[in-house]
Amino acid sequence: MQNQNKSARIKLQKMSEVKFDPKIFQPMKTNGPVDYLFSSDGGFFPATNYMLIGDPGIGKSTFGLDILAEIQKNDPSKKVLFISGEMNQIDMFGYCERYPKFKEIPTLFLCDYLDSNPKDVIEKTFKHGYDIILIDSFIEVQEAVQSSNRLPRTAAEKWFIDLMVTHNKGKNRGKHYTSFLAIQQVTKGGNFVGSNKLKHNTTGMCELRYSNEFAGDRYIKFTKNRRGFKYEKLYFDLENSNGSVNYDLKRLERDEEIKQRISKEKDNMLKEEELFNMMFQAKENIENEYKK
Amino acid sequence: MNLSKTFSQEQYNSFKQASMVKQPLRKEINLVDLKFITIDTVDYCGLKLGMSKKAIKDIMGVLGLAQSFGGKLNSVFGEQFTNTLLNTMKDAVSKQKSLSVTLLVSPDRVIQRIHKSGSSWVSTENFFDIVESTIDKSNLLINNMQHDSDGGIIIGTTNPNSEFNIKGSNLNSSQEVFQGGLNFNRNYAGVQVDPFLHRLWCTNGLVTKEFEESIRMSNIDNTSWENFYKNLEKIEANNFQPKGFADKVKMAAVTPASLGEMDRAIQLIKRNSNIDDNSIQPFIPYGETYNAFKKMGIQPSELSYKQKTNARTNISVWDVVNGITDFASHDYGFEVKDPENTRNSMMVDAGQILTKQYDTQNLLVAQPF
Numbered sequence A: 001m002q003n004q005n006k007s008a009r010i011k012l013q014k015m016s017e018v019k020f021d022p023k024i025f026q027p028m029k030t031n032g033p034v035d036y037l038f039s040s041d042g043g044f045f046p047a048t049n050y051m052l053i054g055d056p057g058i059g060k061s062t063f064g065l066d067i068l069a070e071i072q073k074n075d076p077s078k079k080v081l082f083i084s085g086e087m088n089q090i091d092m093f094g095y096c097e098r099y100p101k102f103k104e105i106p107t108l109f110l111c112d113y114l115d116s117n118p119k120d121v122i123e124k125t126f127k128h129g130y131d132i133i134l135i136d137s138f139i140e141v142q143e144a145v146q147s148s149n150r151l152p153r154t155a156a157e158k159w160f161i162d163l164m165v166t167h168n169k170g171k172n173r174g175k176h177y178t179s180f181l182a183i184q185q186v187t188k189g190g191n192f193v194g195s196n197k198l199k200h201n202t203t204g205m206c207e208l209r210y211s212n213e214f215a216g217d218r219y220i221k222f223t224k225n226r227r228g229f230k231y232e233k234l235y236f237d238l239e240n241s242n243g244s245v246n247y248d249l250k251r252l253e254r255d256e257e258i259k260q261r262i263s264k265e266k267d268n269m270l271k272e273e274e275l276f277n278m279m280f281q282a283k284e285n286i287e288n289e290y291k292k
Numbered sequence B: 001m002n003l004s005k006t007f008s009q010e011q012y013n014s015f016k017q018a019s020m021v022k023q024p025l026r027k028e029i030n031l032v033d034l035k036f037i038t039i040d041t042v043d044y045c046g047l048k049l050g051m052s053k054k055a056i057k058d059i060m061g062v063l064g065l066a067q068s069f070g071g072k073l074n075s076v077f078g079e080q081f082t083n084t085l086l087n088t089m090k091d092a093v094s095k096q097k098s099l100s101v102t103l104l105v106s107p108d109r110v111i112q113r114i115h116k117s118g119s120s121w122v123s124t125e126n127f128f129d130i131v132e133s134t135i136d137k138s139n140l141l142i143n144n145m146q147h148d149s150d151g152g153i154i155i156g157t158t159n160p161n162s163e164f165n166i167k168g169s170n171l172n173s174s175q176e177v178f179q180g181g182l183n184f185n186r187n188y189a190g191v192q193v194d195p196f197l198h199r200l201w202c203t204n205g206l207v208t209k210e211f212e213e214s215i216r217m218s219n220i221d222n223t224s225w226e227n228f229y230k231n232l233e234k235i236e237a238n239n240f241q242p243k244g245f246a247d248k249v250k251m252a253a254v255t256p257a258s259l260g261e262m263d264r265a266i267q268l269i270k271r272n273s274n275i276d277d278n279s280i281q282p283f284i285p286y287g288e289t290y291n292a293f294k295k296m297g298i299q300p301s302e303l304s305y306k307q308k309t310n311a312r313t314n315i316s317v318w319d320v321v322n323g324i325t326d327f328a329s330h331d332y333g334f335e336v337k338d339p340e341n342t343r344n345s346m347m348v349d350a351g352q353i354l355t356k357q358y359d360t361q362n363l364l365v366a367q368p369f
Helices: A060-074 A089-098 A100-104 A118-127 A138-148 A153-168 A196-200 A249-280 A283-291 B009-022 B053-062 B069-077 B079-097 B124-138 B222-237 B245-254 B259-271 B287-295 B305-309 B317-329 B339-355
Strands: A049-054 A080-084 A107-109 A132-136 A179-183 A204-210 A218-225 A233-237 B025-030 B034-038 B041-044 B047-051 B100-106 B110-116 B141-147 B153-165 B177-187 B190-199 B204-207 B215-217 B256-258 B312-316
Touching: A049 A060, A060 A080, A060 A100, A060 A132, A060 A179, A080 A118, A089 A100, A089 A107, A107 A118, A118 A138, A118 A153, A132 A138, A138 A153, A153 A179, A153 A196, A233 A249, A249 B025, A249 B100, A249 B124, A249 B222, B009 B124, B009 B141, B034 B079, B047 B053, B053 B110, B124 B153, B124 B177, B124 B190, B124 B222, B141 B177, B141 B339, B153 B190, B190 B222, B204 B317, B204 B339, B215 B222, B245 B312, B245 B317, B245 B339, B256 B259, B256 B317, B259 B287, B259 B305, B259 B312, B259 B317, B259 B339, B287 B312, B312 B317, B317 B339
Parallel strands: A049 A179, A049 A204, A080 A107, A080 A132, A132 A179, B047 B110
Antiparallel strands: A204 A218, A218 A233, B025 B100, B034 B041, B041 B047, B100 B110, B141 B153, B153 B177, B177 B190, B190 B204, B190 B215, B256 B312
C-alpha cells in the first residue's frame, strides 16, 4: 500500500549517455566449462545476481563453493565470501575434509548471530567489499533477519535485495562490484520462490537437476541468463571427487556434436523435400541438383 | 580370393559420392494424397511414382493388412478391383486417423519404403559423419563398403590394434586370433552399429548383433544419440571385443553342431550361390556325418526339422560358423548372388548361429528308458 502512494520521479535514460566502470564488463573466470554457462563470453560478470535452485542433495552448495574457490585460485586478487545459513563450523569442517580447497574461503556462519542482529552483521560484513558472495541460502538469510530483527517477510526480502543492489553498484570498501550467487528454495512443483522484485534483480537462474534419461546423472542448466550462455546443459558429478566438482567435458563436447547433427538432419530433410518437389520437373534438372 | 582389404581414401571418397547420389529422398505426405494407379504405381499430386516390393509391404502394414497380402491381391481380385480396394481402404484409414507417412523415394522416382511419420531414416550425410568421426577417434580401417537398392549402406571396419586371441579346448590358439572392429549399417530402421570380428588366420569376417554392444539408433533425438555414443564408448573401452564373445567361441568349439545347424549352413551357402553339393564339403564337411547316419539306417534327408536339431554331428558349432564366414569372406568362384548384400548378411547369419543357444547344448545323450 505504501508503494502505491509514493510518487516515483520519472527519469528516462539513453545508454549512450551512461558511463560504467569498464571493470564491470570484465568477467571473473574459473577457467572451467562452467564459465560458458554464466556468460557467452565465458565467466562470471561483476554486478550480477544469480539464483541457484535444484533438487535436494544434488550439490548446490558444493557447486557454488567450487566456483568461489576456482575464481579465487585463478585470480587471488578477487575477494570471495560464503554466507552459511545452513551449516555450522563443525559441518563445514567435515565438508572441507572432502573438498580441501573450500578451507580458504572466508565464511560467515549465520547461526552465530541469530540471537544478536544478523541484519547489522551482514551489512557490516558486506561493507568490506567482495567480488563474489555465495549465499546459502537466500531464504535462510531472509528468515534470520525477519525473526531476529522483527521485520515482516516482504520487508526482510526488500532489505536484502536492496543490499545486494547497493553492492552490485560497488558501494563498499575498495569499490568491488559485488556479484551474488544465491541458493534459493523452490516450490514442490519446482518453481522459483520469490517476489517480482527478486526476479527483476536476477541476472540468471541456474538449475541443478537429476537427469530423467540416465539415472543418477546430474546436470546444470540455465533457464534464464541475461549474459547469454554457450552450453545448454553441463553434466557433473561429485562421486569421483578429487576435491572438486567434475564437469563431464566429453559429454559436453558430444552434446554440442549432437546439437549440430540434429540441426544438420533437419536441414537435410528440408533439402530432400526440395529435391523431391523438383521431381515434378524434368529428370535432368534433378540429377544436376543431386550432384551439387 | 580374399575379399578383405583396406580401402584407400580415394576409394572411400568415390563410394561416399555414389551413396550421396543414390540417397532416397524423404517426403512427409498425407496418406490420403497418395492414389494407387496399379498396385506398384501411385500418383502423388500428379507425379507418377513406382513402388518397390518393400514399399508395397510397408503400405500393407500401414493399412493394417498382412504384408504378404500385397503379392496376392492382383491375382485374387484383378487389377481394377485391387486398385479400388486399396484406394478405398487408404482413404478410410487416412481420414479416420488423419495419417501422415514418410516416403523414401529414390532418384529414379520409385518409392523404396514408406513408414509412419517420425522418420527413422538417418541422412547419408549424417551417417558418413558418424562413420568418419568414429573411424578417426578409434583409428579404424575400412575393409568393407556396400550399398543396397533401398539406399542402405554398410561399412565394415577393424581396429588393427585390437588383436586378441582365444584359448580353450578344441581351439588352436594360434588360429583363434581376432581383430575387432565395427560394422556400420544405415538402413530403413535407422543406423545400426554391430561388433565386427575379423579372424586373422583365415581372414574370415563375422558380424554379431546379439551382444550388448550392438547399437541401434532409430530416432533422431538427443536421447537416442546420447545412448548411441555411450554404447560406442563401451565397445571402444573393451577394445572392440564384445563382452562374452570369447566364452561363446569356447563353448561353440566344444559343442557338437546338430544336423539342423549343419543343414542351415549348407542351405545358406546353396541358396546364395551356384555351389553344388560336393563343393560344399570343404566349407561344411557333412559327408562323414551323413554317411555315419546312413550306416545306422537313418536317412538325414528324411528327418524332420525337430529331429535334426536333436541329432549330433561330428563337427562343432564353431566349425559351422567358420564354414559360413569362410565362404562369405572369400571369392571361391561360386557366383554369389547379389554379393554386396549377401556376403554381409551371411556374416550376420554366422554371428546369429554363434550367439544363439546351441541345439545340442542341453541334449541328454544317454537315457535309462
